[in-house]
Amino acid sequence: xxxxxxxxxxxxxxxxxxxxxxxxxxxxxxxxxxxxxxxxxxxxxxxxxxxxxxxxxxxxxxxxxxxxxxxxxxxxxxxxxxxxxxxxxxxxxxxxxxxxxxxxxxxxxxxxxxxxxxxxxxxxxxxxxxxxxxxxxxxxxxxxxxxxxxxxxxxxxxxxxxxxxxxxxxxxxxxxxxxxxxxxxxxxxxxxxxxxxxxxxxxxxxxxxxxxxxxxxxxxxxxxxxxxxxxxxxxxxxxxxxxxxxxxxxxxx
Ligand SMILES: Nc1ncnc2c1ncn2[C@@H]1O[C@H](COP(=O)(O)OP(=O)(O)O)[C@@H](O)[C@H]1O
Ligand SMILES: [Mg+2]
Numbered sequence: 001x002x003x004x005x006x007x008x009x010x011x012x013x014x015x016x017x018x019x020x021x022x023x024x025x026x027x028x029x030x031x032x033x034x035x036x037x038x039x040x041x042x043x044x045x046x047x048x049x050x051x052x053x054x055x056x057x058x059x060x061x062x063x064x065x066x067x068x069x070x071x072x073x074x075x076x077x078x079x080x081x082x083x084x085x086x087x088x089x090x091x092x093x094x095x096x097x098x099x100x101x102x103x104x105x106x107x108x109x110x111x112x113x114x115x116x117x118x119x120x121x122x123x124x125x126x127x128x129x130x131x132x133x134x135x136x137x138x139x140x141x142x143x144x145x146x147x148x149x150x151x152x153x154x155x156x157x158x159x160x161x162x163x164x165x166x167x168x169x170x171x172x173x174x175x176x177x178x179x180x181x182x183x184x185x186x187x188x189x190x191x192x193x194x195x196x197x198x199x200x201x202x203x204x205x206x207x208x209x210x211x212x213x214x215x216x217x218x219x220x221x222x223x224x225x226x227x228x229x230x231x232x233x234x235x236x237x238x239x240x241x242x243x244x245x246x247x248x249x250x251x252x253x
Pocket of ligand 1 (some may be wrong): 042
């Protein structure tokens with residue numbers, strides 16, 4: 001087991017934003033996190049990353065409470081790409097990706113060949129190796145998103161948490177990014193907006209509604225017309241796609 005969580009609660013005032021979530025991500029697989037806007041996806045990912053402390057419940061990494069793992073040690077194995085990740089405008093692509101190496105470096109060692117190799121490999125993976133000298137402010141939204149993913153990959157994590165990583169991408173780059181994420185063989189938890197994309201690329205899905213986990217399992221088990229109606233408030237028909245064999249949702253008007 002890699003990341004798991006037991007009965008996680010996170011509240012603001014008297015409202016439970018994440019309300020008793022228990023989950024277990026399968027090692028090396030992609031777990032898709034779905035739910036309407038405001039259902040608690042980003043809040044849950046922050047709890048799982050250790051960035052936020054739960055009011056109750058716990059997050060476990062290989063069975064160990066992440067509260068007992070130091071920040072640096074945690075950052076050496078787990079990376080989070082936030083939904084609204086920002087970066088100073090006046091830095092170059094390579095500087096942003098180099099940040100991923102910080103948890104691996106000691107105060108005494110300089111920049112090593114291994115650090116450089118990790119940065120180059122990460123940039124290559126996201127198709128940005130030819131733009132390492134570009135300034136952040138000159139990048140498109142999609143390029144920025146790919147650079148943030150490269151920063152996370154340079155961290156050489158075993159667990160990768162991604163919050164709506166395809167938001168600013170055109171369809172070609174959405175497909176490429178999701179395919180890449182599937183090929184990484186990292187334990188990945190990814191919040192996604194597009195349910196059809198989640199069904200195509202994720203091994204398992206979880207659905208949040210009002211901070212509660214209302215469904216989890218394989219895409220075929222989780223996605224149903226009743227769930228689309230009750231959780232997402234849309235009428236839909238679901239068929240098994242003749243092209244990729246996964247469920248495909250047709251939205252009705
Ligand atoms: N720091 C915060 N303070 C107050 N409310 C918050 C905070 N973070 C999130 N919320 C609220 O919690 C709910 C869930 O937010 P979020 O986790 O961002 O959902 P999602 O990512 O599914 O859209 C929303 O209603 C949001 O307004
Ligand atoms: Mg969010």
